[in-house]
Amino acid sequence: MKREGPVALLMISGFLYIISVIVASPAMEPVAATLDDWYKVVVGFINLVGVISLTQVNGRAVLRRSEGWFYNAILLVVLYGYIILGLVGGLHNVAFNLIYDNILTPILMTIFSTLTFWIGSAAYRAFRAKNADAAILLVAAVVVMIGRVTLGSAISPAIPKAAEWILNFPTVAGMRAIEMSAAIGGIVLALRMITGLERSFMGFD
């Protein structure tokens, strides 16, 4: 029940789905449709796991008065306050949307925008032509950086052309091979799961 049961469920649901998709028989079609629906329902109803974990982690910090527990307390109050606001007021509720648009959105956008600064310092710090590999990466990056902005064509029409060429030929080739290897890797993992060889999702006990 503890180990073989889940593996059996994995194999049965997986094989059933594959057969119903791959075999051209109208009798099998509802099977895949039903499994799709159940999948969606399971995913849609396990979402509280994240909230419970969040509550556990932060609640524990508050109870133990660990370093910075005050922030954990704020988090819990806002989390449950906001959930209650949404569930009581509905999605047309002005306060609910105002908080989302005027508090959450600016913070999130700003966090994302700090990446520009990290990218600048990472480029400065790391892009050194230490060896052949690094030099190639550096030259490709500089050509594309200048060639993809309006300034590039202002300097010389050859720069945007070079940037386009790098993106359309060597980059496409490299990325395509990465995608193809990734596809094979994913398929082999799926085969290992569906044949019951890969069981680490159950953890260790």
Add this chain to the structure above:
Amino acid sequence: MSNDIWVWIGAFLTLGTYSILFKDNPVYRVLEALFVAILAGHSVVINWYNFQKPTLTGRLGEGKEWTLIIPLFLAALMYFRYSRKYAWLARYPMAFLMGIGAAYVLTKNLKPMFLAQARATMLPLWVPGNIGATINNWIVVIGVASVLTYFFFTIRKQGPVNAFSRVGRIYLMIAFGALFADTVLGRVSVTLVRFQFLLQDWLGLGM
């Protein structure tokens, strides 16, 4: 300067968040708690109205689709992971999700991600009268082949295989350089919007 209270709040939030560029500080930690909480809360509420409520009241309540009890039961088992004794029950919903997930990979990925990509690489190695296209086709074919070789792990890379694999690494470095550069573009646009907000909407400069 703006007269809108929300612009002031937005400016405070923006500057407070940027403070992380210097060091971790209390203002940033409060903002962090705020956005974690609001995001998590938002997704709970959205999922309730967009999916859980219509499923429970509509399909189960009015539609009497009793078979839905099976996936709902599976989902409920997930919550046993908080129990020390019955945590293994949570493996069942996981196993179901992974079985379907594996089936998706096996039925949907090979063709668009592998076969179609191989097909798109089958290019003529001699384009009559067009030396440029000929060279470009060679570059793509050799690139795909050499990067695939780079990712062989159970073959000892010696002699020509090793050399070809090195070629693959050069392609990867070009691709990563291009990718890095391209990304700078995107990130800059996000920062630009924040600076426009601070300078124009809030301080009223350069309008």
Add this chain to the structure above:
Amino acid sequence: MTIFEKLDSLDRRWVFAFQALVFCIVILKPVGLALTVGDQVRTAYETIDSLPAGSIVWFGTDYQAANAAELEPAALAILKHCFQKNLRVIGASTWPEGGAMMARLLNQVTPDFPDKEYGVDFLNLGYRPGGQVWLQQLTDDLPAAVGGVDHFGDPISEYPIMDGLNKIQDVALIVGIHVGTPGTPEYIRVITDPHNVPMITVLPAVSVAVTMPYLASGQLVSIVASLRGGAEYELISGFSGTAMTGMDSQSFMNLTIVIFVILGNIGFFYNKYKKGASGGGGANV
């Protein structure tokens, strides 16, 4: 320590400060560099322009607020273009925040099109769980997959826009605004590749190189990339927006980074020449 030696190991905050300064200057004193419309955006524009009035365009808003700044200008220009051509628009998302993102887009565009009516000309279906499994359901039975409510949790059975829409294959075009998973690959695997539904993707710059193989293989119609794609779309469609003003800053910020890279390398080689030791960087590239 000479200036050349210092160039090898400037404090990151100098880099930050200089970048911030460049942003301020470019916003306050724009130069106005000329912009040209690239092939990708032209293809996207012509594809939408050639759709017959009344066709349904599916907006897959699979992104979150953090990405809005980069993607919204392009999404807004495309949405305006759709309304102008009297196309009908349905938004839906596999990301919990996607419904709110579609609402943001609509709130910004609908004031310019007062005759467009919710449920008739456009609809926001919001989020559904399941990722690619939900996309698969859309190809089998769209109304069942949607489950009868919109983003606000209101019933949609009365809305005429849903009439005759039985499968996602019935839409004329998919505009995928994607940043991650689920995103473009899932749409390609489940909808566009097996069912030949044309798709345009609006992508952040970081995803472009990764997605290029699908464009080159014909599995995608076009990629409208980042703020620049938005600016080009604004230019070709004649809708003025915020993206155009951003192009200067992109140019100068890229230049700033390139200058820092060059300075860093000058310092690196100077130190190497002087001491024969390696510099301050620490990468394995």
Add this chain to the structure above:
Amino acid sequence: MIKEGMVLTFILELIMGIALLVVVKRARAGKKIPVIHEIPGLKALEEAVGRATEMGAPIMFVPGKGDLADAQTYAALPVLEYVAKSCAEYDTRIIVPLGVAVVYPVAEAVTRQAFQVSGKGDAYRETDVRFINEQNWAWAAGINGIMEREKVSAQILFGAFWAESLFLAEAGNRAGAMQIAGTASTSQIPFFVAACDYTLIGQEIFAASAYLNPEPSTTGGLVVQDWGKMLGLVLVLLGSILVTLGSNAIAELMLK
């Protein structure tokens, strides 16, 4: 019988499935199968643990943002096990901040078990494996906070990452931590290459993982993967030659 457009998929995957079972069976029976060659960059893991021990500072192991349906998570877990074991042996603390709730119990079990196997079960601190947040920016910000407070000596980023990759790598750099990264999230590789001391590129993480944890199923999987890639190589080369000669036979076959 078999749906149109699925024939080639079905045949190829059936062959791969059978090959997998045969290889794994041979490996389990102790017969010879191809071996994985050492991945450069793995030595860096030992170096990181050594450095942490010397400094008396903790190691941060970030197993990515993938869930349990993500192959990269499975690549990360054996590496976590390996690093946790080394940490236990040298009495070094390891902090594992999780960004995916479903991975949390698994990562917790892997780490605890690694300490127990090394006979240091008492040294394992339950609070060091912690779930931070499902939202990737909150998760990244949380890691940044830990990084600054705990004075981490080395950061190992292994698994699936999104846009937060550079934020994490730069946070580690700012804290002066040695950094080792490995990801198959293609769009994030350049940032790790630029910002980290060692980077495992793409599929290398799967090889590294199987190298550290050479059990028949993972090694066999890698062998079959290599065969799949070889098939891709042959298809591309042969297809191009045939196309050059004016035949679309192989290209058309891909659509079957």
